[in-house]
Amino acid sequence: MLLIDCPHCxxxxxxxxxxxxxxxxxxxASPEETSDAxxxxxxxxxxxxxxxxxxRWNHIHGCQRWFNVARDTVSDExxxxxxxxxxxxxxxxx
Amino acid sequence: xxxxxxxxxxxxxxxxxxxxxxAWRSPEPRPEYDIVIIGAGGHxxxxxxxxxxxxxxxxxxxxxxxxxxxxxxxxxTTIIRSNxxxxxxxxxxxxxxxLWEGLSAELNYNVMFSQRGVMMxxxxxHDVQVLKRHIHAxxxxxxxxxxxxxxxxxxxxxxxxxxxxxxxxxxGAALQRRGGTARHDAVAWGYAxxxxxxxxxxxxxxxxxxxxxxxxxxxxxxxxxxxxxxRRVGVVTAGSxxxxxxMAGVRMPLESYPLQALVSEPVxxxxxxxxxxxxxxxxxxxxxxxxxxxxxxxxxxxxxxxxGGIQILEHTLEAILELFPMFxxxxxxxxxxxxxxxxxxxSPIIGKTPVEGLFVNCGWGTGGFKATxxxxxxxxxxxxxxxxxxxxxxxxxxxxxTGRLIDEAAAAAVAH
Ligand SMILES: Cc1cc2nc3c(=O)[nH]c(=O)nc-3n(C[C@H](O)[C@H](O)[C@H](O)COP(=O)(O)OP(=O)(O)OC[C@H]3O[C@@H](n4cnc5c(N)ncnc54)[C@H](O)[C@@H]3O)c2cc1C
Ligand SMILES: [Zn+2]
Numbered sequence: 001m002l003l004i005d006c007p008h009c010x011x012x013x014x015x016x017x018x019x020x021x022x023x024x025x026x027x028x029a030s031p032e033e034t035s036d037a038x039x040x041x042x043x044x045x046x047x048x049x050x051x052x053x054x055x056r057w058n059h060i061h062g063c064q065r066w067f068n069v070a071r072d073t074v075s076d077e078x079x080x081x082x083x084x085x086x087x088x089x090x091x092x093x094x
Numbered sequence: 095x096x097x098x099x100x101x102x103x104x105x106x107x108x109x110x111x112x113x114x115x116x117a118w119r120s121p122e123p124r125p126e127y128d129i130v131i132i133g134a135g136g137h138x139x140x141x142x143x144x145x146x147x148x149x150x151x152x153x154x155x156x157x158x159x160x161x162x163x164x165x166x167x168x169x170x171t172t173i174i175r176s177n178x179x180x181x182x183x184x185x186x187x188x189x190x191x192x193l194w195e196g197l198s199a200e201l202n203y204n205v206m207f208s209q210r211g212v213m214m215x216x217x218x219x220h221d222v223q224v225l226k227r228h229i230h231a232x233x234x235x236x237x238x239x240x241x242x243x244x245x246x247x248x249x250x251x252x253x254x255x256x257x258x259x260x261x262x263x264x265x266g267a268a269l270q271r272r273g274g275t276a277r278h279d280a281v282a283w284g285y286a287x288x289x290x291x292x293x294x295x296x297x298x299x300x301x302x303x304x305x306x307x308x309x310x311x312x313x314x315x316x317x318x319x320x321x322x323x324x325r326r327v328g329v330v331t332a333g334s335x336x337x338x339x340x341m342a343g344v345r346m347p348l349e350s351y352p353l354q355a356l357v358s359e360p361v362x363x364x365x366x367x368x369x370x371x372x373x374x375x376x377x378x379x380x381x382x383x384x385x386x387x388x389x390x391x392x393x394x395x396x397x398x399x400x401x402g403g404i405q406i407l408e409h410t411l412e413a414i415l416e417l418f419p420m421f422x423x424x425x426x427x428x429x430x431x432x433x434x435x436x437x438x439x440x441s442p443i444i445g446k447t448p449v450e451g452l453f454v455n456c457g458w459g460t461g462g463f464k465a466t467x468x469x470x471x472x473x474x475x476x477x478x479x480x481x482x483x484x485x486x487x488x489x490x491x492x493x494x495x496t497g498r499l500i501d502e503a504a505a506a507a508v509a510h
Contacts, residue, residue: 015405048336050336
């Protein structure tokens with residue numbers, strides 16, 4: 001089980017949180033002009049990388065606020081926690 | 095290939111079983127093949143077997159980064175059933191069950207397929223409606239599935255508690271009698287032996303590190319043993335598929351999650367069938383060795399750690415004990431995880447990719463062991479002819495662009 005450092009409440013057990021999946025996926029700006037392929041990319045294509053993953057979490061059984069996490073998907077180590085809307089921190093790796 | 099029989103068993107007994115031939119070779123790769131399959135799980139090995147047997151294509155290599163059958167094939171809880179909701183799913187999963195029924199004889203290898211029945215429990219009105227809808231849809235597709243009252247469910251599986259005051263009371267069940275289990279390793283070994291005997295090279299301990307393209311065409315794979323040229327390449331790498339397809343520059347509608355299982359100490363036969371509950375998320379059977387085989391859920395985040403969180407196991411065991419209080423004193427012996435590649439609609443992807451000559455068979459997620467036979471069979475057709483078999487034609491990668499999904503996720507919530 002992960003120990004997640006909520007920016008508002010501090011370190012809490014993973015069971016208090018809900019993972020919201022890959023972060024930094026922008027909804028197409030003008031839906032009417034968006035092609036089927038672009039909708040597919042937005043809705044369904046995911047990186048699922050072996051290594052650094054940027055993802056959203058919600059402290060659903062706590063403050064209920066969203067934030068971003070950078071995590072290594074091989075070791076599961078959490079490398080950084082950063083606010084929604086911010087670009088990912090420079091971790092010196094991809 | 096030495097055929098296994100009562101005669102060969104007796105003859106080898108005379109020499110203390112020291113002279114059995116190896117079941118397959120360990121060849122060095124040739125520089126070039128007609129078809130290279132990446133991943134020696136059941137689906138990849140089965141594909142090679144049917145390529146050789148049904149299509150006469152034997153200049154084939156199966157390239158495996160570890161040992162054959164060491165991926166999800168060797169880590170799963172072996173539930174086999176075909177009572178999926180949609181026509182497309184019923185077609186491929188029932189094609190698979192029919193192939194399972196003849197597989198031991200076909201391979202001359204005992205895969206221990208046991209049609210002991212798979213019973214899915216209903217705990218509330220919603221479950222009843224969903225399961226009955228499945229039963230009706232299955233019957234229209236010629237797939238057996240029947241409704242049982244709680245009493246009939248308990249008669250079929252005596253350890254089941256149907257106490258009306260339980261937290262999750264059993265209010266009925268759907269039973270597929272043709273469902274059951276098989277021996278996971280034997281399926282990989284049987285297909286490997288059959289493919290090898292027909293000339294297929296199985297190259298173990300050889301990770302594929304790159305997929306070489308010339309323009310929009312695949313020309314071969316980079317491996318730990320050097321470059322291997324191929325006219326066609328089939329990617330059958332389950333949880334590693336996002337990474338492997340990334341080597342060809344193709345992004346996939348997949349996410350990989352850890353999925354866990356565990357087994358108890360072996361005991362005498364106490365559990366006659368397979369029981370699944372989607373609502374409380376538990377599934378259980380007893381292996382022929384006597385261990386209770388229990389499957390848990392996936393973690394909620396992408397991971398390649400092959401472990402899984404302890405809270406997921408706790409949740410499953412709580413549910414198991416609600417349903418089967420008699421197991422409360424059982425000791426659990428082993429726990430492990432596999433990495434499952436999950437699609438948005440929980441249906442597999444079997445067919446072409448944007449790269450010519452590159453084909454993929456993936457997205458089986460938490461429930462592809464049951465389809466090892468049928469998936470391998472139709473994927474061999476696809477690799478041999480360059481076009482999908484009619485059974486896998488709907489399972490395209492392109493469906494995520496067209497929107498023609500096969501949404502077993504909405505149909506079942508979880509599926510194994
Ligand atoms: C705990 C658990 C329980 C499950 N329970 C059930 C169940 O009850 N019923 C059911 O139907 N399904 C179940 N499944 C799902 C099922 O196990 C899989 O869908 C199925 O076994 C996939 O088979 P495969 O041959 O595609 O993959 P695998 O057996 O995983 O084979 C893929 C192979 O590719 C190899 N590979 C990966 N990357 C590379 C590379 N770069 N180069 C070379 N080789 C590579 C891997 O080493 C692996 O051997 C379960 C899965 C798990 C983990
Ligand atoms: Zn919080």
